[in-house]
Amino acid sequence: MSDTQGGSSGPQVPGRERGAAEPGLPQAPLVALTPPSLAVPGSAGAPFVAVLPVADLPAGGMVRVSHGDLDLLLASVPAGILAVDDRCPHMAAPLSLGRLEGCIVDCPLHNGRFDLCSGETVRMPTTGGLDANGAPHLPWSPPGSPPKPEPAGLKAEARRLTRVRRLRHYPVRVVDGMIEIAIPLP
Ligand code: FES
Numbered sequence: 613m614s615d616t617q618g619g620s621s622g623p624q625v626p627g628r629e630r631g632a633a634e635p636g637l638p639q640a641p642l643v644a645l646t647p648p649s650l651a652v653p654g655s656a657g658a659p660f661v662a663v664l665p666v667a668d669l670p671a672g673g674m675v676r677v678s679h680g681d682l683d684l685l686l687a688s689v690p691a692g693i694l695a696v697d698d699r700c701p702h703m704a705a706p707l708s709l710g711r712l713e714g715c716i717v718d719c720p721l722h723n724g725r726f727d728l729c730s731g732e733t734v735r736m737p738t739t740g741g742l743d744a745n746g747a748p749h750l751p752w753s754p755p756g757s758p759p760k761p762e763p764a765g766l767k768a769e770a771r772r773l774t775r776v777r778r779l780r781h782y783p784v785r786v787v788d789g790m791i792e793i794a795i796p797l798p
Pocket residue numbers: 700701702703704705719720721722723724737738
């Protein structure tokens with residue numbers, strides 16, 4: 613992996629390089645299509661940067677890559693490869709330490725679950741807080757765990773007002789066997 617390669621502008625490789633299916637069976641797409649509304653601001657038209665050989669991202673796996681001060685999560689989901697910030701949309705824990713099932717990743721810090729494909733929160737964190745639409749959610753404890761004492765004062769207020777935003781996508785393509793991500797210029 614390199615976090616300094618950049619500037620490749622070659623065409624997307626039309627052939628498939630991973631996840632080849634048996635003849636006659638449908639193939640999983642190489643790169644996930646994501647709604648433009650979920651694009652990271654500034655990523656449209658941003659230069660693509662090569663970050664990882666496609667062979668180093670196992671099917672169904674996640675890999676953290678860094679570029680400058682950006683930590684990014686590459687995930688191989690059934691819809692293909694996608695890239696988001698490697699920061700939980702709740703309190704910024706690295707999602708790459710979580711568990712990926714299909715499109716859903718579990719955050720290891722407060723048990724939030726997030727859909728990498730739709731960008732939506734599937735399960736709010738144990739701390740509660742505001743969802744992406746600003747609706748409030750109460751703290752909760754995982755089944756079988758005793759309720760945790762809630763902090764008082766400003767800490768409780770900070771939890772209550774922390775909004776879990778939708779995950780945003782960085783455009784991805786594969787060129788000459790390398791996964792490239794469009795990264796907005798600073
Ligand atoms: S930091 Fe991920 S759920 Fe809180």
